[in-house]
Amino acid sequence: MAEDPCSCAKSFVHNSVHVDVKDYYGRVLKKTLDLKSNACVAPAQPVPGFIRQALQNVHPEVTARYYGCGLVVPECLEGCRILDLGSGSGRDCYMLSQLVGEKGHVTGIDMTEEQLEVARRYVDYHMQEFGFNKPNVSFVQGYIESLTEAGLQNNSFDIIISNCVVNLSPDKKRVLAEAYSVLKDGGELYFSDVYSSRRLTEEIKNHKVLWGECLGGALWWEDLLRLAEEVGFSPPRLVTANVITVDNKDLQDILGDFKFVSATYRLFKVPKGNAQSRQVVYNGTITGVEDRFVFDCQYTFKVDEVVAVDGEVANILMQSRFVEDFTFQQLGGPSGPCGLKPKASIVNPFELVSQLEKQGPGSATGGCCSTRSAACCK
Incomplete structure (x- = not known):
């Protein structure tokens, strides 16, 4: 039986990991080129024209301060209420706000003041650019481990997205539990993140740069399956996966033979039961x-x-x-x-990557950047 998703999400207090991550993303990184691995860089997969256009409509400064991995765009978005965990400078929020339309709404939550300052600076600019009469985007400062304390209501979102952010949290189960709480019944958590081939060593987990590069906090992929079940989600459905490379020799020496992938999963908040094929x-x-x-x-x-x-x-x-x-x-x-x-x-993303490599170029799965919005949220 699934645990009460709210039971592990009370009296949240941030710790040193949050301080380090804030510093890395607020002060150390100034642009995407400052990253030392491709863990937080979108893979070079074909992007549909309507999404390319939506991204082109986003202000250049917002795009320049974007550090996500993958492109997180699920299907059926028009009219939906969407929450972006760790929204950063707001690039994905502004891209999605065009797809949900004026009847939908996108909320971004982030803990980093410098990132939120960039995101909020351009709300009016983007609404004018999109031709909307009123804002359908808002940004909240808070922790993804404590969504309700940040003022977000339970059972209030159709879809939650997250782009290379869950790995930055020291308490992944709490993040999933909070996401489960604020999703409506039938809602979906659709997210890209970084996963390791096995549980990481303490040396890797305590390395500040590796945390900031989305590697030091990576979950062993099998632990995602366990945590999702404990919180109450449906078993994670793997959408796509890409290999992560680290060009920095000093970091590679610390990582040794650990392997990493950027993978997109979809988790649903649906009733359990003896579902039949x-x-x-x-x-x-x-x-x-x-x-x-x-x-x-x-x-x-x-x-x-x-x-x-x-x-x-x-x-x-x-x-x-x-x-x-x-x-x-x-x-x-x-x-x-x-x-x-x-x-x-x-469900093993490393097996999927191996299969795709054997199939050669052009074999990438679809998923996060292969679809378009439709009027599916009521």
Whole structure:
């Protein structure tokens, strides 16, 4: 049985890690080029034109102070309430504010004063640039381990995104628990972060620069699965993964044979139960991905094609904002008609990276930057 997500999120007090991270992102880093690894640099994957345009509309100073990994853009955003954990200078918030539209809203929370100052400076600029009559973006100072103490309401967000930030927290479980609390039922945590091949040594975890570079606080990927279950989320669905490289020799000597990936996962706040495998048919109703909807690294739904999904995916699709975009059928027999059967889920991001490397260039999975918004949030 899942623990009360609020039980571990009371009387929060920041510690030395937060002080070090604030200093690194507020004073040490002045631009993206100051980073010493590619852990916090977006991978070079094709970005759809509508997202490229949305990013181009963001003020250059906001973009220059952006340090995220990956591009975190889930599907069905129009009219949604979105929360960005560790929003930094606000680049993703301003990009997403265009996709949710005037009826939606994007809230960014960050603990670093210098980053928030940049983000808030350009609210009016972006609303005028986007042609909105009133702001649909706001920024809150606070800790991602303590969202409710920062004034965010429980059960108030359709989607939470996070871009290379959870690893900067010394208490990952608390972050997940708080995210679970402020999400609406059926809501989604869709986030990119850094994961290690095994649990890190104390030397690595205590290294200030490695923390700032998103490596010293990286979770062992298997611990994400455990923590998500303890908090109450559905099992994490791996969307995509990319190898992280460290060019700095001194840092590489400390890291030794530890390996790291930047991976995007989706976690849903849906009721638990004895979910059954089903056949689903994608109706082609999500704007921008009418022909082909990439859900994760295992499931890509083509319009009008019958696909057998496991019980976890069936439950997610039936309980989330995607329910109206699919037609659901009982699975016909042990493997369904025509030999259809659910796919085994791959959750190891290092295995996915290895598979993609074997497949060669152009084999990157879809996911975080492959889709467009649609009117799915009510």
